[in-house]
Amino acid sequence: MNEVRVVLSVDWEGRELDEKNLEAMIAFREEFKEAATLHFLNAAYFTKKNANPELVRKKIVSVLRKGDEHGLHIHGWKSLFEQSNVTYRYRPSWMCERPVPPVSDGPDCGHDVPISSYSVTELRSVIQYSLDVFKRYDFSRPFGFRAGGWMATQEVLEAVQKEGFLFDSSAVPSIFLKDKRKVPILHDWLEPLWPDITQTTQPYVILEGPNPLWEVPDNGCLADYMTGDEMFWVFKQNWETLKDKKLKDNTITVSLGYHQETAAKYLPRLSDGLKKISKFCKREGIPWRFGPLPLEI
Numbered sequence: 001m002n003e004v005r006v007v008l009s010v011d012w013e014g015r016e017l018d019e020k021n022l023e024a025m026i027a028f029r030e031e032f033k034e035a036a037t038l039h040f041l042n043a044a045y046f047t048k049k050n051a052n053p054e055l056v057r058k059k060i061v062s063v064l065r066k067g068d069e070h071g072l073h074i075h076g077w078k079s080l081f082e083q084s085n086v087t088y089r090y091r092p093s094w095m096c097e098r099p100v101p102p103v104s105d106g107p108d109c110g111h112d113v114p115i116s117s118y119s120v121t122e123l124r125s126v127i128q129y130s131l132d133v134f135k136r137y138d139f140s141r142p143f144g145f146r147a148g149g150w151m152a153t154q155e156v157l158e159a160v161q162k163e164g165f166l167f168d169s170s171a172v173p174s175i176f177l178k179d180k181r182k183v184p185i186l187h188d189w190l191e192p193l194w195p196d197i198t199q200t201t202q203p204y205v206i207l208e209g210p211n212p213l214w215e216v217p218d219n220g221c222l223a224d225y226m227t228g229d230e231m232f233w234v235f236k237q238n239w240e241t242l243k244d245k246k247l248k249d250n251t252i253t254v255s256l257g258y259h260q261e262t263a264a265k266y267l268p269r270l271s272d273g274l275k276k277i278s279k280f281c282k283r284e285g286i287p288w289r290f291g292p293l294p295l296e297i
């Protein structure tokens with residue numbers, strides 16, 4: 001039987017854990033209890049100056065639910081890279097053309113520096129450090145990865161594969177970011193990085209090898225860039241594709257998601273999109289569900 005699988009993900013940016021966003025996530029999870037979630041967690045909350053690790057852990061855990069999966073998200077945070085024994089780089093930046101060096105002793109920075117600026121060896125150090133942090137604070141070992149700003153170049157993927165990950169989820173239809181950001185730099189990088197990714201691109205092997213690395217495209221992007229109607233459109237496009245083609249297991253995967261740091265602002269969009277999907281599926285008799293998450297690709 002044909003079925004649509006919605007993989008719902010959250011990117012944890014590693015910037016802050018603000019009550020209003022955590023509360024919005026808790027409320028959302030109450031409303032959509034069946035929405036098992038893939039959390040791309042970030043170790044950078046633990047590397048901030050004066051971070052209280054137990055409190056950080058408690059806040060993150062407050063929004064996790066049974067059935068969720070833990071993935072890894074990395075942005076180029078100075079504190080995270082330095083604690084991983086990697087020399088921080090402040091450029092390039094997707095926020096400005098001419099980035100300036102950070103002031104010593106300033107707050108953490110580097111969110112806007114693509115991790116593709118680093119070598120495979122450097123990235124492996126940061127990944128290993130992040131995995132150690134998760135282990136220390138009792139999170140599950142992640143097997144899925146998403147690069148900050150979806151910037152998973154060949155080197156990033158290679159590092160991820162070598163660290164034993166099973167899938168990456170950084171491929172994104174760059175069109176969804178077009179003219180949606182204050183500066184177009186990130187969009188202009190993503191366009192040539194993911195030229196063939198569309199709203200209906202399905203999981204594929206992106207790096208061969210004894211342990212092949214899968215790519216699970218973020219084909220519905222994240223709520224900061226998508227209205228509820230646009231998410232619903234992505235869902236319908238996938239459903240149409242599934243009806244027309246014979247796909248493996250007769251399942252099609254739609255990736256939808258949001259950021260923890262902007263949850264209060266953008267979760268209403270996701271909520272709107274999911275309600276529209278649910279109503280449409282009920283009316284048309286279309287089977288759909290959240291997950292199973294991509295570990296079962």
Ligand SMILES: [Zn+2]
Pocket residue numbers: 011012013073075147148149
């Ligand atoms: Zn991010």
